[in-house]
Structures are given as C-alpha cells and as structure tokens.
Amino acid sequence: MNNTIALKSILHKEVHRFMRIWVQTLVPPAITICLYFVIFGSLIGKRIGEMGGFDYMSFIVPGLIMMSVITNSYSNVASSFFSAKWQRNVEEMLVAPVPNWVIVAGYVGGGMCRGILVGLIVTFVALFFVDIQVHNIWVIIATVSLTSATFALGGLINAIFAGSFDDISIIPTFVLTPLTYLGGVFYSISLLPEFWQGVSQANPIVYMVNAFRYGFLGISDVSLVTAFAVIGFFIVTLFVTAMVLISKGIGLRS
Amino acid sequence: MTYALEITGLKKTYKGGFQALKNIELKVEQGDFFALLGPNGAGKSTTIGVMTSLVNKTQGQVKIYGHDIDNALEEAKSHIGLVPQEFNFNQFEPLTNILVNQAGYYGVDRKTALIRAEKYLKQLELWDKRNEPARALSGGMKRRLMIARALMHEPKMLILDEPTAGVDIEIRRAMWDFLQVLNKEGITIILTTHYLEEAEMLCRNIAIIDGGEIVENTTMKGLLAQLDTETFVLDLAPIQHQVSLDGVVSRQLDDHTLEIDISKKQSLNQVFAQLSSQDVEVKSMRNKSNRLEALFVSLINQADKTKENSKVEA
Numbered sequence: 001m002n003n004t005i006a007l008k009s010i011l012h013k014e015v016h017r018f019m020r021i022w023v024q025t026l027v028p029p030a031i032t033i034c035l036y037f038v039i040f041g042s043l044i045g046k047r048i049g050e051m052g053g054f055d056y057m058s059f060i061v062p063g064l065i066m067m068s069v070i071t072n073s074y075s076n077v078a079s080s081f082f083s084a085k086w087q088r089n090v091e092e093m094l095v096a097p098v099p100n101w102v103i104v105a106g107y108v109g110g111g112m113c114r115g116i117l118v119g120l121i122v123t124f125v126a127l128f129f130v131d132i133q134v135h136n137i138w139v140i141i142a143t144v145s146l147t148s149a150t151f152a153l154g155g156l157i158n159a160i161f162a163g164s165f166d167d168i169s170i171i172p173t174f175v176l177t178p179l180t181y182l183g184g185v186f187y188s189i190s191l192l193p194e195f196w197q198g199v200s201q202a203n204p205i206v207y208m209v210n211a212f213r214y215g216f217l218g219i220s221d222v223s224l225v226t227a228f229a230v231i232g233f234f235i236v237t238l239f240v241t242a243m244v245l246i247s248k249g250i251g252l253r254s
Numbered sequence: 255m256t257y258a259l260e261i262t263g264l265k266k267t268y269k270g271g272f273q274a275l276k277n278i279e280l281k282v283e284q285g286d287f288f289a290l291l292g293p294n295g296a297g298k299s300t301t302i303g304v305m306t307s308l309v310n311k312t313q314g315q316v317k318i319y320g321h322d323i324d325n326a327l328e329e330a331k332s333h334i335g336l337v338p339q340e341f342n343f344n345q346f347e348p349l350t351n352i353l354v355n356q357a358g359y360y361g362v363d364r365k366t367a368l369i370r371a372e373k374y375l376k377q378l379e380l381w382d383k384r385n386e387p388a389r390a391l392s393g394g395m396k397r398r399l400m401i402a403r404a405l406m407h408e409p410k411m412l413i414l415d416e417p418t419a420g421v422d423i424e425i426r427r428a429m430w431d432f433l434q435v436l437n438k439e440g441i442t443i444i445l446t447t448h449y450l451e452e453a454e455m456l457c458r459n460i461a462i463i464d465g466g467e468i469v470e471n472t473t474m475k476g477l478l479a480q481l482d483t484e485t486f487v488l489d490l491a492p493i494q495h496q497v498s499l500d501g502v503v504s505r506q507l508d509d510h511t512l513e514i515d516i517s518k519k520q521s522l523n524q525v526f527a528q529l530s531s532q533d534v535e536v537k538s539m540r541n542k543s544n545r546l547e548a549l550f551v552s553l554i555n556q557a558d559k560t561k562e563n564s565k566v567e568a
Contacts, residue, residue: 002361009358016351088342092403095306095336096359097328254268254309 006098007106014110018076025076025114026121029068033122036064037129040186052188052219057130062213063185066147068122070180070205071172073115073148077107077155078168085159090252100246104156104239111152112145119144133216139224140215146231147208151176153238160242160251184209189221204230256320258284258411258442259305264314266300266466274300276466278314282444282459284410287437289457289474290446293554297466298446299339302415306336319410332360335404339415339446341396345389349380349399352388353406360407367406374402377432394421398429411442418449430456450550454478464554485542486522488512491535499528513542 018025037057045056052059084090093103126132134140154171162168183205189197200206201222211227214220220227246252264278275297282288292298303309305316307327316323318330343352350371357367375381378398383391388399397417404412414433418426426449433456437443447453453460453474460477462470470477490510497506502525503515512534514525529536 002363005361005363006359009355012358013347013351013355020346084344087344088340089344091308091338091342092356093359094308095331095334096356096407097331097361098359099328249310253307254303 003099003102006096007102007109010093010098010103010106011109011113014076014080014107015113017080018110018114025072026118029072029118030121030125033064033068033125036060037126041129052217054217054219055130058133058217059188059213060186061126061130061132062216063183063209065119065122065126066144066205066209066212067180067185069115069119069144069148070151070208071176072118073111074151074155074158074176075168075172076114077111077152078158078162078172079155080110081107081156081159082162082165082168085162085251086165094252100243103246104153104242107156108149108152111155112148115148115152116144119148135218136215138215139211142228143208143212143215143231146228146235147212150204150208150231150234150238153235153242156242157238157245160245162251179203179205184221204234207231256284257317258282258286258319259444260315260317261301261305262315264301264304264316265312266297266304266309267312274466275304275311275314278463278466278468280461280468280471282442284319284442285437285440286442286459287433287457288442288444289453289460290444290463291450291453291460291550292446292463296463298463299415300466301463302336302338302413302444302446305413306334307331332407333410335407335409335412337397337400337404337412337414337417339419341388341400343388343396343399343403346387348385348387349375349391350384352399353403356403357406362407370406370408371402374405378402379428394425397421398425401429401432405436409441411444412436413444415446416448417445418447418452426452462550462553469556470553483515483517485513485515487540487542488514488529488536489538491537493534495532497529497532497534499525502528510537 040060041057045060048056050056050059081090123132155168158168158171182200183203184200189200189206192200207222207227207230210220210222211224211231214224214227259280259282261278261280264275264280265273266275267273278297278301280301290298290301300309304311305318305323307323316330319333321327321330321333323330347355350368353371353374354364354367357370358364362370371384372381375384378401380391380395380398380402383395388396391399397419401414401417404414412433417433418429421429430452433443433445437456443456445453445457457474460470460472460474461468488511490512492509494509497504497512499514502520505513507513516522516525526536
C-alpha cells in the first residue's frame, strides 16, 4: 500500500475543495482584513500612536495575518471533515486501507494550505497599507506552519465530535474568536494589569501571535523558546487526541 | 482452502443494547456469486459494515481472503470493493475526481487511475457525464458511479448492498450483465437485494439472514428444490365451458385465465393433455409469483415461529 499516494489524494481533494469555492474561502479574509486596516490602522491607529516602538499599523499586521491563518486553518478542516461525515463520503477513506495517520495528515495538510494561502493573501493586501519588514523569515515560516497545523488539528477534532453544522460554529464563535481578540493581536499584553497579564499567559494564541510578530518586527511579549514549546505541546496533544478518536471510530463508526 | 470470506461467531450489540448480529457463521468461496438476503433490519448491512470496518464488531472473527480484520485490516480492506446502499460520495465533486481520489486511497497512482476511470465510466455509460458534479446524475447513474468507484482498485471481492434499488428494469438488466462479466473474470461478488428475481438469476449460493442469524445457507439450486408446489397462470383462447382437471388444483378466473397448482411430482404434460382433450387452447403461461420469493417468505415465517415457540417454552 502506497501511503504517499493516499496522502497526496486527500491533500489534492482538500485543496481542490477550497479552491473550487474560492469566493467563499479566499476572498472574505481579504475583505475583512482591508476593513481592519482602514478602521484600526488608518482611522483609529493614527490616534493611538506607537506600540512596542512601532506605529500601530505595523504592530497589528502580524497579528491580523495570524488571526486569518488561525481562523481559516480551523474552519477549513472543521467544515470539510464534517461535510464528509454528513454526506458520508468519509466512508470512502474508512473502507480503504488508509492508515489513520494519513487521514489526519491529509486533512491537516489541507487546512494548513488554506491557512497559509490566506495568510499570503492578507500579507499582500497589507502591503497596500503599510511597509512590511522582516526580522527573521525562519521564525515567520515556523510559526505560521506550526500554528496552522495546531488549529487544523483543532478543527478536525471539532468535526469528529460535531453532530450538526451548528456544532462546528460553536467553538470558533465562543472559544476561538475571544481567544484571538484577547491574544495580543491589537495590543501588547505588557499594557495589561499584572493579573490580566498572568491570565493572558494561559492563552496559547498569545504565544503564536508574539512569535509571529517577532519574525516581522523583532519584538515579543514572551520568549521565543516558550512560544515554540507551547505550540509544540498543543500540536502533540491535539495530534494524539485526533489519532485516538479516529482509531476508536468516534463519530465515524457504529 | 482460502475462502474469499470467512465469518465465525460474529456478534454485534449496539450501544443501546440492540443485538444486531447474534452468531453469524458464513463462508463464501473465491469466485462465487453469493446472495445475502433478509428482511429490513435483519443484519445484512451490519454484517457488511463489519467486513468493511464501518461497524465495530462485538465478538467473532472475520477473514477476507485469509486476512483477519483484527490483525491485518489493511490487507483485508485492499481486497474489497464496496457499493453501499446509500449514496456516499461528495455530491459536488465531478465524477472523474471521485474515481481518481478513491483509487488514490488504495495507492493507485493518478495516471493509472485516470485510465481506469475512463474504462469504467465508458463501460457503465457515464463517460459523457465525467466532468459533471455527482449531484447532477439520476438515481440509476449514481448507483453505476458507485460500482465504478468500487472497481477502481481492481478488488478481488465486490460487495453490493442493494445495488439496483430504485433503478429501472432496463438499466437493472444492463447492470446484471455487467456484474456477470465481472464474476466470470474471477471477482467474487456478494449481493444483497430486495429483488429476489435478481438473486435467483445471478447467484449460485445464498444465505438468508433474519433477526441477526443465518436461517438458511445453501446453493440457489438446493434452495429452489425445497419448493413443493408452484402456481402457474395459463392464458387461454376464450372458452365458454368450465374446465375440469383431474388430480390438479385449478381455478378458472374468467373465460381466458386459468390458475393451476403443480407439485414437483406432477407433470405439466398431463395438464396440457387434459386441456387439449377439452378443446382448450393455451396461448401462454407464466409463474404466478417469484419462486424464490415464496421460499423466502416461508423461511422467514418459519424462523419467526421457531423464535415464538422458544419464547413460550422459556
């Protein structure tokens, strides 16, 4: 059995899916980000002044890119895998001799592709509003790859448990969005009172946004080592969880 | 001898406590065309589900071409092509993509998959629709698409769970021809169907499942040999008199229709001789009901009675 071909097939199917509906998957993040730049960057940002030694627009760009990556990696896998469950075409893979890790890797890879592609589109849009500088390209690549993998795994687990289309919007609405907005996208957590700084450190998105911002601007509220350790911990935990759920056939086999 | 399918002591109890499979014992030889019949909820689809790993078994052993699904699941699955009862493909994907992706899951490279997709789409008369999304197909076309998909990795065994449900008779017959060709090429075929005529026409061996148990497992010829009496309907040239037949139960329905019940021991020649002596001309003749259907109903009723009796005794 050639697992590489099976993996390529799932990846091809996933990328083809979000490219086929590009108006729904790739255009909205670009429009949303334009609005953020106009409102928070041009209008309000000018009154805020500097943050972390950079003008506000430059400060929020990495966070906004990361926000798009997180949202799109998650929602791609959540909606695609749940749709495959709902239409029962997930059975095409379950009856085939595809190892569980290939199914997980295929879907996560698809989520990463969409997350990173949207990240590139948002970066391109950002260039119309601000000059983007790069401090360390490798940190940028590592952070965006690992973060998109983390949230793609999260989306997969959400889809495995989901029993209806409503269930795949609950986590993004009530967990992901608040964590992202409170994850240091629009502000440095050093501005918060000490207690809330401590609370913020329990938010994994803080580490992802700050590591990403370090890659662009060379500034971060957390140490890079801690950031990658936290991201690594979440990837391993979520991957093991997804593998156990699929092996047991939770939500997939009766 | 390695069987295509060997099931031993298979049991399945669902979470709510419903026992779908009680103790299934089944063997299917390589190259067989095998019918698995049973009423709705008898356990046919659950058995297929266990074989294809869509249902987790509670107990028992299942071997596909000698590969135990407990310790060689991937090898076992690689031999099976499944045509499920419900449509289970992505309705928005074009046909070619569905087939090529499915082949990919079995490790078939894209170039080979495209060649096979063309072959099966042409054989199943879907080639013109190859670039259309699956939702645009009619019910019969969707069934044929699932057959094409199941063949993409060239399996040794094809499992068809009611493949001709809702398909018109012309397409059904074309599908029968196609399946017979596949069987002649050496593919083992396991078929569940509600069309008993279909099972009688195609299958060499048969198992009847009811209430999660196999109530009959024999050859199709052996099963049909159990029939004692058959009812024939004779279309006659209009007659003015009452027909009377010695030793044969008959019913004259009108001036041109006669029903006769013939036991295995009796000869139709005797009936025709008697009719001829009474100046009755027989225009045509047909079975009143499907022979297998009559047997099927009687076996299921028998099984139900046995269960009732054992409950009373308990």
